[in-house]
Amino acid sequence: MMQFDQILSQALMDANLADLESICQQMKDVEVSFSPRYLRERMKLLADPWKWIEYQEPSSRRRRLDWKLIALTAALLLLSACAVAAFTGQFSQWFPWLGVNPDAPEVSENIMARMGTVIEQSQTVDDMTVTLYAAVWDGETLRLSMTVEKPNMPEEWNEEFWRGSWIYREKCRLSMRQDQLEDYTRKEVESRYAEMEVNLPPTELERRIQDQLAGSRFTFQPGFNLVRREGDKLFFEVTLPLADYVERPELTLHLETLATYEEGKGTLLTVGEGGSSRPGPDVVILDGPYDFTFTLDKMIQPVIYEGAAALTVENIPLEFSRIKLTVSAVEADFWSPVLIQYLQFPGGEAGTSDRTYIEEEQAQAMGPQGLWLEDGTYVDFSNIRKSFTMTETLEGTTGGMECQYPHVVDPYAVTAVNLGGTRVELQDLGRRTE
DSSP: HHHHHHHHHHHHHHHHHTTTTTHHHTTTTTTOOHHHHHHHHHHHHHHOHHHHHHHHHHHHGGGSHHHHHHHHHHHHHHHOHHHHHHHHHHHHHHHHOOOOTTTTTTHHHHHHHEEEEEEEEEEEEEEEEEEEEEEEEEEEEEEEEEEOOOOOTTTSSSSSHHHEEEEOTOOEEEEEHHHHHHHHHHHHHHHHHHHHTOOOOOOHHHHHHHHHHHHHHOBBBOOEEEEEEEEEEEEEEEEEEEEOSSSSSEEEEEEHHHHHHTTTTEEEEEETTEEEEEOOOSEEEOOOOOOEEEOOOOOOOOEEEEEEEEETTTTTEEOOOOOOEEESSSEEEEESSSOOOOSTTTTOOOOTTTSEEOHHHHHHHSSEEEEEETTOOEEEOOOOOHHHEEESSSSSSSEEEEEESOOOOGGGGEEEEEEEEEEGGGGGGGEOOO
């Protein structure tokens, strides 16, 4: 009987390993942080599996074999570094602001890992240590997880202090390997004029590309958000727009004089050829310099659906022509034959009778309210604030609406979008990737 039990346990482990093979491959280079409870139980289990099983079962049930417990034992034996890293949520811990689905945290972790690059580089200048943990990239926005640690850090360096000040970051930048930068700049300029529907002659387009490269006007300047403070450690989210014009971009993050500044404080800094100036650094958080070089090896591209979806929202006819899904937000472009004007203040008075005036509550109701996924689940973000733009034309109103998700979503798993209370099936539209 013991031989049969061993065969069964091995079969269960092999089945689990096959199921988790893709996750293990993704996490093979990740350093895992095990909980003390897991380490204690794992040590007991590996030392004497059958004694561990007996310890878990009440004495009255030890006479018969508990197949669920054997399956659990096999699963626990399988919890090697790759599997535990996936389910303890390493990327979810590095990027909590992206949002984790509380009902399926392993799904959120998998999505982040599919667009994530582990960096884990640390540098110390004087007594300030900066650690760059990882990057996630959705083909549009690059996000970096970073901490700044200093012994006896001033108590006033906290979220409230940071939010109440402008951020001085003029000396911080993200650079790209030169050959990739040339390709990136070329595609960025071509894309810019294509979106404006400006058809430049080839010689003129090339001149503008070379001017931009020579003038170094195309720069990557990241934004910094202080997420939280724990003891003498500050947790930062670093973000910047980054299109997927080149594959596996090699980037260098240069950090120098990250500080606050306010009007009337600090020294004047001349910016650009125009000679405009602004206050220099006031309270310096880190001085540096620090340089971190890494290569982005994974991303999840946005998914775009184009077509015509006509519906009526808040008694206003709308025709949606483009729906764009990323891992963190949905955008929807629309046109309406009605001249729509947004009232800036609640209870504001309408003007001419040839326009339809809407207030904030109506505008929010017109935007995306949720998503349906291929497994049948519904992601509700009706209570999350939407942003929108509206422009009057001779034929009506064109505009766009955008809303963030409460947690990351696989854009390829979305089957339908709730637009203003109406379910719009994406299969009825044409899909393309950027």
